[in-house]
Structure formats: structure tokens, C-alpha cells
Amino acid sequence: MIAKLFEFRLKGLVFLALVVFALPLFISNPFHYSLATQIALIAGAVVGLNLLVGFAGQISLGHAGFFGLGAYFSAIMTGHYDWSAVPALIVGAIGVGIIAWVVGRPILRLKGHYLSMATLAVGFIIAIILNNEREMTGGPDGMPVPAFDVFGWELSPFGQYSLFGLDISGDLAWYLFAGVVLLVAVWLAQNLIDSPIGRALRSVHGSEVAASVVGVNTTKYKSLVFVISAVYASVMGALYAHFQGFITPAVAGFEFSILLITMVVLGGMGSTIGVIIGAVVLELLPQVLADFQEFEMMLFGLILMLTMIFMPKGLLPTAANVLAKRRAKSAGADA
Amino acid sequence: MTALVEVNNLFKVFGGVNAVEGVSFAVDAGQVYSVIGPNGAGKTTLFNLITGLYTPTGGDVKLNGESIAKLEPSRLAERGMCRTFQQMQICMNMTAIENVMLGRHLTLKSNLLTTLFRLPALTRGEQAAHAKSAELMAFVGCGEYINAEASAMPYGALKRLEIARALAAEPKIILLDEPAAGLNAVETTALEALIRKIAEQGITVMLVEHDMKLVMNISDRLLVLNYGRVLAEGSPEQIRANPDVIAAYLGG
Numbered sequence: 337m338i339a340k341l342f343e344f345r346l347k348g349l350v351f352l353a354l355v356v357f358a359l360p361l362f363i364s365n366p367f368h369y370s371l372a373t374q375i376a377l378i379a380g381a382v383v384g385l386n387l388l389v390g391f392a393g394q395i396s397l398g399h400a401g402f403f404g405l406g407a408y409f410s411a412i413m414t415g416h417y418d419w420s421a422v423p424a425l426i427v428g429a430i431g432v433g434i435i436a437w438v439v440g441r442p443i444l445r446l447k448g449h450y451l452s453m454a455t456l457a458v459g460f461i462i463a464i465i466l467n468n469e470r471e472m473t474g475g476p477d478g479m480p481v482p483a484f485d486v487f488g489w490e491l492s493p494f495g496q497y498s499l500f501g502l503d504i505s506g507d508l509a510w511y512l513f514a515g516v517v518l519l520v521a522v523w524l525a526q527n528l529i530d531s532p533i534g535r536a537l538r539s540v541h542g543s544e545v546a547a548s549v550v551g552v553n554t555t556k557y558k559s560l561v562f563v564i565s566a567v568y569a570s571v572m573g574a575l576y577a578h579f580q581g582f583i584t585p586a587v588a589g590f591e592f593s594i595l596l597i598t599m600v601v602l603g604g605m606g607s608t609i610g611v612i613i614g615a616v617v618l619e620l621l622p623q624v625l626a627d628f629q630e631f632e633m634m635l636f637g638l639i640l641m642l643t644m645i646f647m648p649k650g651l652l653p654t655a656a657n658v659l660a661k662r663r664a665k666s667a668g669a670d671a
Numbered sequence: 672m673t674a675l676v677e678v679n680n681l682f683k684v685f686g687g688v689n690a691v692e693g694v695s696f697a698v699d700a701g702q703v704y705s706v707i708g709p710n711g712a713g714k715t716t717l718f719n720l721i722t723g724l725y726t727p728t729g730g731d732v733k734l735n736g737e738s739i740a741k742l743e744p745s746r747l748a749e750r751g752m753c754r755t756f757q758q759m760q761i762c763m764n765m766t767a768i769e770n771v772m773l774g775r776h777l778t779l780k781s782n783l784l785t786t787l788f789r790l791p792a793l794t795r796g797e798q799a800a801h802a803k804s805a806e807l808m809a810f811v812g813c814g815e816y817i818n819a820e821a822s823a824m825p826y827g828a829l830k831r832l833e834i835a836r837a838l839a840a841e842p843k844i845i846l847l848d849e850p851a852a853g854l855n856a857v858e859t860t861a862l863e864a865l866i867r868k869i870a871e872q873g874i875t876v877m878l879v880e881h882d883m884k885l886v887m888n889i890s891d892r893l894l895v896l897n898y899g900r901v902l903a904e905g906s907p908e909q910i911r912a913n914p915d916v917i918a919a920y921l922g923g
Contacts, residue, residue, distance in 0.1 A: 524787050527786060527787055527788065527789040528786055528787060530789075530797075531781060531786040531789070531793060531797070532772075532775075532776060532779040532781045532786075532793075532796070532797070532800075533781055533783070533786050534786075535765070535769055535772060535773050535776070536773070536776060538762065538764055538765055538769075539762045539765070539773050541762075541764055542761070542762025542763055542764045542765055543760040543761065543762050545724070545744075545756070545760045546756075546760035546761065546762060546770075546773070546833075546836070547745075547762075547773065548743065548744040548745045548748075549722060549724075549744045549745075549747075549748060549753060549754050549760075549837075550748055550753060550773055550774045550776055550777070550836060550837070550839070550840045551745050551748030551749055551776050551777040551840060552745055552773070552776050553743075553745045554745070560783075606764070
């Protein structure tokens with residue numbers, strides 16, 4: 337039974353669901369819920385980025401730009417135009433998808449450092465626009481975002497709700513909502529990877545020439561995954577904005593882009609659960625090291641470097657490897 | 672009857688050097704057609720031109736009477752042309768069988784919706800692709816590596832795996848670029864049998880190869896290149912007796 341579970345295609349998802357739903361048994365502090373919600377939403381964006389970076393092998397150093405676009409689109413539509421949150425989120429995601437497609441077509445022809453530079457520039461442009469369109473975005477001072485609502489029903493971290501006869505606080509409700517969103521994000525990503533499209537994406541990473549001679553239109557697949565990862569970022573950005581209730585252009589900033597990519601690299605490129613662990617570690621780290629806040633970026637840089645040097649496959653795949661080797665060794669010793 | 676592949680006065684110039692210079696020949700369906708010549712003769716360049724990796728400087732390549740000189744490699748796969756590489760192109764981030772299943776790409780019609788929600792149609796297609804790929808791995812003789820990571824496979828098996836991937840695309844013509852390079856005598860004999868089996872299925876085979884024994888054994892026709900030009904073309908007997916070919920190879 338347990339052995340069968342280890343063979344299961346979605347074992348990571350099952351494991352993640354256990355963690356998500358078990359966590360409220362161990363925490364009750366609103367601050368901890370808030371942190372966990374934030375991590376879940378950012379992890380969702382990282383899962384999307386991993387499709388692009390980990391599986392298709394294309395780098396994006398401007399992904400916070402798409403996260404920020406989704407966040408601001410939702411904030412502006414719900415705040416200035418009284419849209420409901422769900423249509424704002426969906427229209428925003430479609431819009432960001434179209435922008436990613438238009439931008440992606442030309443820049444995905446570039447390879448390696450050139451692609452990094454181009455995506456970096458895209459991120460910068462988005463951040464600059466958000467900073468300068470003061471009337472809409474409030475500029476560098478940021479803007480408030482109304483609470484998330486579904487069909488007139490509002491989800492606020494400060495509310496009180498009842499679910500299946502249980503009283504739950506707004507913090508917990510938001511946490512559970514974000515957790516379910518993350519699980520859906522992981523499920524969709526895993527389905528995408530375990531499919532002909534996923535294989536085509538990984539072949540772009542493995543050997544673009546090989547992919548093309550068996551009929552994979554590599555340009556098309558690179559654009560597709562770029563759009564999908566941008567849509568992931570946009571949706572998570574919109575939810576993040578509603579959850580935080582206030583956003584600044586930092587959500588689209590360069591530092592956040594680097595943080596996202598560091599999460600992917602640290603957790604393990606091409607490992608969906610791994611990158612979530614990366615997100616958890618890098619979101620918790622600043623909490624632990626609150627006294628060294630000025631050195632945060634330096635620390636992230638250091639982590640990125642050390643990961644690349646000592647465990648280029650990332651935390652989870654490296655740990656899995658070590659465990660497998662140990663098991664093989666002890667099996668050998670038994671024999 | 673028109674030839675399956677028709678090459679007309681093909682040119683490729685790299686910075687003033689004519690890598691391929693006025694090459695013309697035709698390959699009939701069902702043939703094993705080999706391209707030989709000394710190192711640097713332009714054999715791989717010719718293959719790259721035919722399979723769309725390079726765009727010709729001049730001349731034309733026709734597949735089934737249709738010009739393909741300006742098409743992307745992925746479009747050629749749609750028209751039934753597939754190839755392997757001298758420098759093997761295997762996706763080392765995937766398992767062996769996934770590499771072969773990649774070859775089924777064009778036969779698996781999938782859209783984003785069936786993929787994201789993993790609808791039954793997708794699983795069925797995947798199972799069929801898996802079965803077909805396992806069959807092909809057995810056919811080329813690397814069936815024991817079905818569950819292996821590509822990165823854990825030995826060189827000889829990877830060369831076969833690449834052929835299996837090309838066959839998975841159900842090509843009308845397959846181009847093999849030095850399939851015997853790096854293989855020992857036993858493996859080369861097995862490769863010869865494999866190429867015969869492929870040809871027996873009605874798949875046209877084009878071959879670039881240095882192993883003369885292999886080439887002379889299995890080819891219906893040969894093209895000899897030297898410095899980018901056609902030195903001779905004909906049956907193995909004609910080529911063997913051709914004084915120009917002997918001179919080019921022996922430096923006489």
C-alpha cells in the first residue's frame with residue numbers, strides 16, 4: 337500500500353495536501369497564518385516559473401513583472417472601477433497571457449544570457465510603468481486593494497466565517513483558500529508535465545535539435561510555456577494583492593524576480609514539490625534573520641551561488657538522491 | 672516515377688568556403704542510399720541541408736516533388752523525414768522511453784484542455800505511445816533499458832535509442848549520420864541487420880558512414896563527395912571500380 341503510494345504519479349500532491357491541511361493543527365497565531373498564506377501564493381507563482389525554467393530550460397529574470405501586472409490589474413479594476421474580484425482576476429490573467437505571448441515571440445528566439453537580459457528588461461519596464469502611472473497605481477507609494485469577493489461574498493483576513501458548522505477566523509479561511517489554490521496549481525502543472533506537451537517542453541531543455549527533427553515546433557512550445565508561467569504569476573499576483581490589501585510596485589520589482597528564480601534554483605529545477613520547499617525556505621529565512629535585513633539580497637545571492645556550486649539539482653532532488661544512495665548502500669550491506 | 676528525394680545543384684557557402692558545391696542526386700523510395708567521402712567532404716553539411724537545419728545558399732531539395740529547402744526541421748518531420756545525428760542528440764533530462772515517446776509527438780494530437788485536466792483521451796494516447804515506444808526499443812535492440820534514465824545508458828544503446836526515436840515518428844525516409852561511429856565490430860554487425868530490417872519495412876534509408884564494409888554491404892546506391900563536390904555516384908560495384916574514388920581515398 338505504502339509502496340504503491342511511492343509509485344503514484346501525484347505522490348507529491350498528496351504529500352503537499354497533507355502538509356497544507358495539517359498545518360492549522362500546529363499554528364494558530366494570525367501572523368503565522370498570514371505568513372503561510374503569503375508563502376502559498378508565492379509558491380504558486382514559483383510552480384509556474386518552474387515550468388518555464390526547470391522544465392523548458394528558458395530563464396526569466398523578470399517574472400515579478402507578470403506577478404505585479406496581475407496584482408495591479410486586479411487592484412485597479414476592483415478599486416477604481418468596482419469590478420468584482422473574480423472577473424478582474426480572469427481578465428487580468430488573459431491580458432497578461434496576451435502580453436507574455438506578444439513579448440515572448442521575439443525574445444524567446446534569444447538564448448542563454450541574451451534571453452536573461454531581455455526578460456530582465458521586460459520586468460524593469462513593467463516596474464517603471466507601475467511606478468510612473470501615479471493616477472492609476474499610486475506610484476511608489478502603492479495603493480490599497482479591496483477584499484477578495486466571490487459572488488458578493490467577501491473573503492477578508494479580518495472576517496469571521498463558518499465552514500461545515502465550524503467557526504473559522506478570516507486568517508485561517510484565507511490560508512485554506514490559498515492552500516487549495518496552490519494544490520490546484522500543482523495539480524495542473526503536474527498534468528501538464530506528464531503529457532505530450534510536457535515532454536515537448538522538456539525536450540526543448542534536453543536537446544532543441546532533437547525536438548525539432550521529430551516535429552516539435554520549439555518556438556511554439558517556448559511561447560506556450562512562457563505564457564502559461566506568466567498566467568500563473570498573474571493569478572497569484574492578483575490573489576496576493578487582495579490578501580495583502582495594499583501593494584507597492586515592489587511586487588513587480590527586480591529583487592522579487594530574483595527571489596522567485598532563487599526559489600526555483602534552491603528548491604530544485606524541474607521538481608514541482610522541490611520549488612515549493614524553495615519558496616518556504618526563502619520566505620521563512622528573513623523571519624529568522626530579521627536582524628540582518630540589510631544583508632537580505634546579499635544572502636539570497638550567496639544562497640544562489642552555493643546552490644549552483646554544491647547542489648546544482650536543488651534541495652529536494654539532491655536529498656532524494658542521497659536517500660536513494662543510502663538505501664542502496666544499506667541494502668548492499670544486508671546482502 | 673519521381674524520386675522520393677531530389678537534390679538539385681545544391682550549394683552551401685560558409686564564409687567564402689564552398690562546403691557543398693553544386694551537388695545533385697536523386698534517391699528512389701525504398702533504397703538504402705549512402706553518402707561517403709573523406710573527412711570534411713561535406714557529408715554532414717549535406718544532411719543538414721536536406722533536413723532543414725541549414726538553409727542552402729543555392730539550389731533546391733525536393734521531397735516527393737515538393738521543395739523543402741526553406742522549411743524548418745519540424746515541418747519536415749510532418750512530411751515524413753526524420754534523422755539521427757553524428758553528435759548524438761538525446762534528451763538527458765528524460766528517461767529512455769520518454770525519448771522515444773517524444774518521437775510520437777506528431778501522432779499525439781493533444782490540446783491544452785485535455786492536458787491540464789488529464790482527460791481520458793490523453794491517458795489513452797499516452798498508453799498507446801508508451802506501448803509503441805517499448806516495441807520500437809525492442810526492435811532496435813535496447814529493450815532492456817525501458818525504465819532507465821537516458822543519462823545512465825551506455826553509448827551503443829543511446830545510438831540505437833536515437834534510431835528508435837526517429838522511427839517512432841513513422842518516417843518515410845530516415846537519415847542516419849554515422850550510426851556506426853564508435854561502435855565495436857559486434858555492434859556494427861547488429862547495426863547492419865537493423866538497417867536491413869528498417870529498409871525491409873519500406874522506409875527509405877540515407878546513410879553517412881565511414882565503415883566501408885558496412886556501406887558496401889547494405890547500400891543500393893552510393894554518392895561519393897570530395898571537397899563538397901560529387902566525385903562519383905552509382906552502385907557499390909561501380910563505386911568500387913571507379914578510379915577517381917580510389918585516388919581520393921588512397922591519395923594516389
